[in-house]
Amino acid sequence: MIWRLVIALFLLFMLGPILLVVLFSFGSNALIGFPMGGLTLDWYTKLAQDTGFHSAFWASFIVALATATLATITGTCAALALTKAAPKLVRSALAALSLPVLLPPLVVAIAIVVLFVRGLGLGLGLPVVILGHILVAQPFVILIVMARLARFDQATVDAARDLGATHWQAFRLVTLPQIASALIGAALVSAAISLDDFIIASFTIGGGNTISTFVWGKMRTTLDPSINAIATILLVLTVGLSALALRVSKYKG
Template sequence: MTSMHRYAWNGFGAAVIGFMLSPLVVLVVFCFSSSPLLTLPIEGWSLHWFADAFARPGFLLAFRNSLIVTVCVGATSTIIGTMAAMALSTMRPGLSVGLMLAVTVPIMAPPLLLGVALLTFYSTWLNLTLGLPTVILSHLVFTQPFVILVINARMASFDHAAVESARDLGAGPLRAFFDVTLPIIAPSVVGGALIAMALSLDDFLVTFFTIGGSNTLPTFMWGMLRKGVDPSINVVATLIMLLSIGTTVFGLRITQYRG
């Protein structure tokens, strides 16, 4: 490849990356604008919109709800996902592949379809009152497969002989799990949990259909948009983005994901 072609491809790649990141940069920059209008050029700089966003009625409640949902989803998906991945790793390849395909169906379903289906299921079949419990159950439907996939990938190369040796030496199933298995797969477990938490944190569509009269940060931001657009919305969006990207990157770093 000639130098001209290399420069052209590098320039094209930089332009694509710039195009993808520019909306996020603009989002963050307008958080510090002193003007209520989201227009360029920016007339001045201020932290006023941070105080305005945090002082809005319902913001702290929505933030608390998001933390509750995220932590519950992360903990529950980690426990169930670890158990499921370990069970899948001991099955015959044909059976485990079939079950894995079944488990990942919610990932492939459009979020809008998933939200409507869950709303119908809760309201018509189970007659449940919508709220944070139904949101947590709904988020488990599409976060659980990611945890199972991450941990199952680690279990594929796991040496079960170490566990069998511990059992031969007198360790019970729980002792062998906590002393042998868990220390080896711990990075994948933690990473899978963080990825599940990130997915739960910024979900809007499924949450919108299953939360009832409460709010999380994404649905709270949607309510703000319906009343008008100002930089305080950018502050809430930036907070969601930082929390989501931070947990995802940390999770991928821990699991050493390269896909």
């Protein structure tokens, strides 16, 4: 009984603020606080008319799409190569490839700026944001695709080759259709990670905004409930993408 209470309090502590954000995004008061006034969609309408939000939204969309596509391609290539490598090499390679997940995002962001901008002379901007997001998303792609390949029957590829398929035909006609759902799942997870990121984007974007840097900018000037509306949109997008990813890739545990 006491444990249930503890768990309930814990959940309230964890999820309460998020619920409040969603709730206030539909409240008519300009000040965030109770009583919240009547229900309204004003803050969403206001966002829809905000050109700053428009450009931030499209920047996030492009970055998420590019990250999902490119990280899935590079991650899948890495996973395919790793399944053919010696187990000892796989362990150390996985550790190295997963490093960006373990490092503090701040360190990753600084490293990206140092390498790409100071070192290679790329200007700050969306391409660098995308490179940073690929770095963070790729390990998840590798893990998801490797989990799928672990229960992949290599004999199907051999059989295709035996029946006259070239390496590429065997990949396209036999391997790819079998792992497609895992790749879609990995792409969705990558998109969610990209939408979610603030630190790397704020360090590398230079001018302009993604949704998360846009919110941060807004927070420093005004505190109006349209922020709650943005947060709610972000919440729906990332949770929705992740849920969809779990469903599509039939991820179990």
